[in-house]
Ligand SMILES: Nc1ncnc2c1ncn2[C@@H]1O[C@H](COP(=O)(O)OP(=O)(O)OP(=O)(O)O)[C@@H](O)[C@H]1O
């Protein structure tokens with residue numbers, strides 16, 4: 001890797017909601033994640049796992065601290081600049097698939113590519129098909145999301161997250177809605193993305209098995225990092 | 232590239248809720264259609280009436296009277312004094328415009344101005360022992376052609392024949408029928424002072440206006456002067472000017488120059504023109520209300536879509552769509568409804584105009600059947616289309632902004 005800067009770095013990241021009673025979602029998070037790392041984030045319900053993931057993915061803004069992506073400081077960037085970084089460098093997978101119901105599976109995967117507008121139409125189609133192939137749902141390409149099983153939908157969501165070839169995949173309980181068999185399939189997909197494609201995956205999970213399979217585990221309690229262990 | 236996505240998403244959302252889209256588009260289309268129909272009827276009748284007012288009659292008529300009664304000499308001599316005179320009698324003066332030849336001469340020198348001295352009065356036309364009361368107009372046929380539309384309304388003979396025939400008259404179709412008086416017949420014309428002349432019918436006109444067709448008689452000024460026993464007198468100077476809109480100014484200039492009461496066509500038809508303004512206000516308010524109702528329809532559909540599509544908005548934003556992109560997606564839906572509504576509205580407008588054009592009816596006092604005069608201008612269509620697109624964009628604006636303000640974190644946290 002030519003770029004010496006880590007893929008993702010958080011320094012003293014704190015997010016406090018200014019409500020009638022201020023709510024601290026996460027506090028003083030220091031975290032450095034390099035390329036090709038597979039990180040699981042665990043912790044009790046309400047410990048701030050989702051909040052941390054939104055902050056790292058530039059969906060939410062910290063009230064204090066800095067987040068660097070590829071060495072670029074994101075503090076102070078405009079909403080449009082943050083959107084541009086999300087578009088080309090970050091892929092999200094959530095517990096709910098969030099596929100657009102009016103569009104076919106393939107079209108859903110094409111949306112981020114079309115928005116980025118780098119590839120030609122033919123190249124996009126090719127890449128879309130290749131991604132569906134990779135996730136073993138190529139035969140479902142023309143169907144609508146509601147005609148798919150839960151596991152298939154989640155794989156489409158992963159394909160969509162990969163559309164613009166992002167280095168960073170952020171997943172919030174991606175297997176939370178799946179049965180154990182589908183859960184294993186999705187876990188294996190993430191492992192492959194890291195192992196074979198050198199992507200970085202940060203996955204929030206409740207599943208002990210999932211966490212155990214990752215090389216690094218960050219455990220949160222009450223919005224703070226309780227432990228950060230590598231295997 | 233961005234447009235491909237924005238249009239694609241907008242189109243997908245519109246077609247997904249097909250029925251609501253069709254209903255709100257029809258709302259706009261009906262608004263546009265009725266706007267076109269109403270405004271072409273309104274504008275058509277206004278233009279038609281104005282044209283008639285302007286073409287059928289002189290732009291300005293100078294009369295042999297004064298706007299205010301002449302003051303007693305004592306008031307003029309002592310303008311500041313407190314004087315009260317009772318039992319005074321205004322001086323009698325000979326009716327008629329003094330020196331009308333010079334006035335006509337001077338007016339005619341101005342470019343685009345046609346001025347004609349005329350003598351009007353009353354007489355009785357008698358034929359085959361039947362009488363009809365008539366308004367006599369002593370005119371100059373050469374100029375009358377330009378001043379009024381009577382020449383266009385000639386059905387037999389012509390106005391110009393007055394010049395060649397001796398003692399000729401031109402009468403209306405109504406009078407001709409009532410008296411059984413045809414072309415080349417000799418009628419007896421009796422003046423109020425008892426003068427009797429035999430005059431030959433050299434032309435018959437029909438204007439559609441019962442009053443004129445039964446009661447108007449044209450002859451040469453000199454014949455009128457003899458008949459009415461007013462030698463060398465004219466009591467009207469009738470004027471046409473280049474631009475009818477200047478008539479008011481022109482009339483007041485004439486009045487201050489010569490003192491005679493000068494009436495512009497606007498002054499004569501003041502109440503008519505005022506009526507147009509009121510009528511336009513009412514119709515355009517109603518049409519405006521239709522458009523507002525139509526835009527509520529659009530507002531409704533876009534708002535509902537935004538509410539129901541919050542998850543999609545959130546995921547698009549997390550994918551990297553900008554707030555502006557989201558706003559555009561929903562604004563485009565408004566524009567689309569506006570544009571389709573406009574096209575359909577044009578179609579509805581054309582059909583309505585076609586139907587209106589085939590309507591015929593009889594107005595009391597008019598002898599001929601009338602159709603609705605339509606102003607089939609490009610303008611009505613352009614304005615209707617403009618309104619529909621503007622109201623559609625206006626209606627979509629607020630919900631589209633709301634969509635752009637969705638905070639993806641709130642939605643995503645709630646959905647998982
Ligand atoms: N909008 C909000 N208003 C008030 N409190 C909030 C809000 N959003 C989050 N919180 C609180 O912040 C804390 C962290 O929430 P977060 O969703 O990050 O937890 P989590 O670790 O993802 O939990 P889970 O495992 O249940 O998903 C929770 O206590 C939550 O109640």
Ligand SMILES: [Mg+2]
Pocket residue numbers: 049050051172
């Ligand atoms: Mg969570």
